[in-house]
Amino acid sequence: MILADLEEARDKIRFGRSRKSMVMTEQQKLVTAYHEAGHAIITLLEEKADPLHKVTIIPRGMALGATMSLPERDRLGMSLGEIEARLRVCFGGRIAEELIFKDITSGAQNDIEQATNLARLMVTKWGMSEAVGPVSYVEGEEHLFLGREVTRHVNHSEETAQAIDREVRRFIDEAYKDAVKHLTDNMDGLHAVSKALMRYETLSGEECQAVLDGADIDTLRPEPPAPTAEESAPAAANRPATDKPLPEGGTPAEGFAY
Amino acid sequence: MILADLEEARDKIRFGRSRKSMVMTEQQKLVTAYHEAGHAIITLLEEKADPLHKVTIIPRGMALGATMSLPERDRLGMSLGEIEARLRVCFGGRIAEELIFKDITSGAQNDIEQATNLARLMVTKWGMSEAVGPVSYVEGEEHLFLGREVTRHVNHSEETAQAIDREVRRFIDEAYKDAVKHLTDNMDGLHAVSKALMRYETLSGEECQAVLDGADIDTLRPEPPAPTAEESAPAAANRPATDKPLPEGGTPAEGFAY
């Protein structure tokens, strides 16, 4: 099917080759399933988050799983509300691990980095912190473009640096707290989505919503589809051949993976 | 018409290609209309601001809209009063969003950066802060010219850096407060200009002034003009074919856009 092939091609470019033959212990798969379920559920619960496209625990490149949203407004600027929703989604994975396994892993590194980058932009570029004000601050940055180095050095005082750090921390801590509440309020859903991921490995946004709404996981799909050529490895046996094709007009290449 | 073509050429160079086919939701257009109306109204209200040339919500390059002034004294130095007016204009967009939608967006990033750069120049180069005094301070800067890197490192103390940061913040906060007052005092005008932008997409400075003065939006223009070749896309149907030509002697390429 053409759309599934396109989606595969896109995912390969963004995340690397699918690593279906990678040996993961059941425990690792379970941790990953809860991690991705955490991201997915908060994505569904947050009105201002971009719509959930799909969630998967098939390893690809360096990632053990992924939760993808369809972007709608990404290029056109984001509102404070949308950014805060995204911060909460970022922390869904880590929090799910913490709630279920009472242990956390280094696997949230990218989520934390993404959330921090957003929070720093809110404070230093987008004037979204009242304490710091609508002032633009240059932070230590660097680009390499055509072999030329562009270095910008911090030009503000230590006092300002502290105010920025505190506000970044405040945005992060609030998002974290809100995300904890989302998941503790939806523990049944978290277990259900995780269970569905362990069974099907990949869920579309609609399937994920259905599971969260209480759908019977066993009857979520009428019958397991025949595997595609690349998916013919035994490990892929219970995986649906057709990931949900992209809705018209959407450009999944701008999605959001955790 | 020659002048409109020249204006189109200039705008293309400054802001990028007109993106009339770009899919914007009505909500996005509305946010943009209020944002630009905010800039435009403060430009009209501020005696020392450069005269308003035109305001538009036609996306171009990375910008969703633009408010353009005609420069008069830009190259010849600016007075403190003119700079303060410009700072207030900078914040008009963000404040309009905040007043109308109770949410803010990352779209004010450039406005905030522009205001911050001006305020830093006032404090560190132009001796306009009494607290910091008529002293020139080098801030972390960098240029790349013909492959050579010129790096200037800060040479003042942390104590001075704090004084500078506080004065920058003071200029910014005062301008912000003044801009809030301008718009809250002119809420009817803000709604009217925004409505006119939603209808005509582009307004000349005179049209904008007329709307602010209470002119009937429906009768602002006798009839919608025929679209030019480039504007023949359906989305451009209600847009006037002729943006107001430039007044003689003016050089809009040196204008000031928000």
Add this chain to the structure above:
Amino acid sequence: MILADLEEARDKIRFGRSRKSMVMTEQQKLVTAYHEAGHAIITLLEEKADPLHKVTIIPRGMALGATMSLPERDRLGMSLGEIEARLRVCFGGRIAEELIFKDITSGAQNDIEQATNLARLMVTKWGMSEAVGPVSYVEGEEHLFLGREVTRHVNHSEETAQAIDREVRRFIDEAYKDAVKHLTDNMDGLHAVSKALMRYETLSGEECQAVLDGADIDTLRPEPPAPTAEESAPAAANRPATDKPLPEGGTPAEGFAY
């Protein structure tokens, strides 16, 4: 006349092409006239300042006007008294604007930078601050010579950096205060020199001194001379054809202009 041509050539090299056709409003010309008159009068009043050579409000390159002194000892080191005189001259322009128009402009940027550089040298290289002592401090500097970067990083403590900043500020503030006194004590002269500049555009040091001494501006020059080729633009009509030639032995290219 040969000497006038030489002077024109020198000024073109130092300040850029004369921009007599540049459209300046009367207000801009007036602000410039007072700015340059401020520099000129303090140059005349300060015994230890280098002798005033000429003052002009004809735009040249990026400058709206210029006040030029003849150097005598520049290359051979300056005494504390001479440096302090120079600092006061630096601030004459900004202060004249402030006194007359109750507004200040960004046009004093170069004056402020020049004064700051001198004050930093006094404190960090020339041992002229008792508080900091006869110690040499390296400040962040950079040179580009034949493509090689020479970067020197600050090697002193924050405590020392604060002491340096305070002493720089003290020298600047004292010079500023003295310059304010000079001009408030000579408001009549300031008005007179400014008026003469509006009329003749360029004054020699002697003419400027005569005006400051109360000479009748109308009879300062017997008759307006015929314009040279380059000066034949209408705006130059009331300008003397011959700027005062340089005194023998003087090398104006090493002069000091504000």
Add this chain to the structure above:
Amino acid sequence: MILADLEEARDKIRFGRSRKSMVMTEQQKLVTAYHEAGHAIITLLEEKADPLHKVTIIPRGMALGATMSLPERDRLGMSLGEIEARLRVCFGGRIAEELIFKDITSGAQNDIEQATNLARLMVTKWGMSEAVGPVSYVEGEEHLFLGREVTRHVNHSEETAQAIDREVRRFIDEAYKDAVKHLTDNMDGLHAVSKALMRYETLSGEECQAVLDGADIDTLRPEPPAPTAEESAPAAANRPATDKPLPEGGTPAEGFAY
């Protein structure tokens, strides 16, 4: 034997050539034996540590000995519990020296660096410190890739830097304290493993566990095997010809050595 050759090849690549002819004093061998025994015993005692593969006091490259674990989850992220176990293993060597010889050596430099790097990642990238929070911090880093320099400068405040340093120190100090407890609780085992290392030079993980469990060292191996070609030097006489071959599916090249 093929597997032993592969293991030799791998060790040569990771640690350098075996230096069996290197002259070590008995005292140096003893210090090394206790150092490695310290690492090995904590590896065995820590449930969440990767399984012990082998421990040796044969010098190789710059290392006087090595304790090697088989990785299981290294590439797939580590949990907080696994990281803390690894920190404790890191300090086992230094602590054994301290307990037995009341002196410490510079030989723990790599262990300390490894532990510090892990602790810094926990605090600045993996969000594992409550005091610092789930925030990502850039620390001074550098890469050289294809001749291009990528420099990232610290972008946080001194206040944050102090919080990071304190948390890094806390993780390290706790791991150190726990490791001290492990070894003081197992002094008999420490002496026994060290004695076995002095006798056999290399122990497999199972042999090491057996010694820790009280096995008779003299009868640990039925008879000394014939030395391989490379091991034919006299010093290798009492060394087993076959290090334990790698278990199937394991990839020791990705192991973790102290």
Add this chain to the structure above:
Amino acid sequence: MILADLEEARDKIRFGRSRKSMVMTEQQKLVTAYHEAGHAIITLLEEKADPLHKVTIIPRGMALGATMSLPERDRLGMSLGEIEARLRVCFGGRIAEELIFKDITSGAQNDIEQATNLARLMVTKWGMSEAVGPVSYVEGEEHLFLGREVTRHVNHSEETAQAIDREVRRFIDEAYKDAVKHLTDNMDGLHAVSKALMRYETLSGEECQAVLDGADIDTLRPEPPAPTAEESAPAAANRPATDKPLPEGGTPAEGFAY
């Protein structure tokens, strides 16, 4: 005469071309004479200073004058006493100006830099400050050698940087105070040496000592010698043809000039 030619060659290399035709005012010559006399007298008074070779007020390169010593131990390390003597000599020039003219000039820049460099070495490399201790500190340095940049960044704390700055300041202030005492105790000598320099332009160490001891300046030299080719300019009329030749074994190229 060969030796005089060698000396001229050496001076040209070290200080640049003799600039006997340079127009100096009598006042400038007088300031220079007192400046050099200040250096010379302290050199003569300080037992541990290197022996005075000659002192001159003939401009050369960028210097208006010079005081030169013969090195004896330079390459072999200096004792604390020798360094302190050198610091005092450094400040002799500036102090003489201050005592005589009640004004100071920027001409002491090199003296101040030389003294500061010595004092920093005493504190950060030579362990000569009790407060800082026998610890070596790296300060921001840079070398350019064969196009390679070697940058060493400060590796100590701000606290240490403050201690270093204070000790550098203490060594400098003590040397300054001692040098003031030397010259105020020898005002007659200062006037006499300065007068001799105004008359002969260059004095040998012995001549300088004689003048300090009260010799009659008029009879210091029996008759003005015939000028050499290069010295045939009128300004050189009263200058001795033969600067004192170098003592055997001395290598003036390694001398120490102020």
Add this chain to the structure above:
Amino acid sequence: MILADLEEARDKIRFGRSRKSMVMTEQQKLVTAYHEAGHAIITLLEEKADPLHKVTIIPRGMALGATMSLPERDRLGMSLGEIEARLRVCFGGRIAEELIFKDITSGAQNDIEQATNLARLMVTKWGMSEAVGPVSYVEGEEHLFLGREVTRHVNHSEETAQAIDREVRRFIDEAYKDAVKHLTDNMDGLHAVSKALMRYETLSGEECQAVLDGADIDTLRPEPPAPTAEESAPAAANRPATDKPLPEGGTPAEGFAY
């Protein structure tokens, strides 16, 4: 003799050419003799110091003298006790100068740098300071390898930098105090070794020990040996032709010289 030639070759590579013709005053030779005697005596007194190989006051390269030890464990890591012994040896030279001449010289620069480097490693890499803990800290470093710059920037807080500086200072101050005690307790030995050095210029470790133990200096060697070719300069007349050859198995090129 072959061994002496090898030793000469090695010293030439490590320290530069022997400079027997270098003109040193008797005073300089005496200062050097006491400086080296200070190093040598502490080397002999410290049990954990590497064995003394030889001590010499023959200038070589930039060094006026040298005290050399035979390394035993250098490459294999050093214990805390060995490092502390080495720190004390480092300060022996400076302290001897101070005790005897009541003056100190810049000649201890390398000793101070060596001691500081060791103390910094103890604190920042080897976990030997309880106050700083077993944490690894990156200090500002730089390498130039094959034209590539590797810069590592400090990544710890100012608070930590202060703790490091204080601990470095503590290790240094304790070693200094201990070294002072060693020499004040052995003033007779210091005078004797110094006297022997003035007479023979080079002493072997055994000769030095004998002198320290009270041997008659005059009869230390039966007769002055015939000079080798290179040593045939007059200044070498009283120097033994055969420096003590290296003990078997020793590799002096890896020794430790002060």
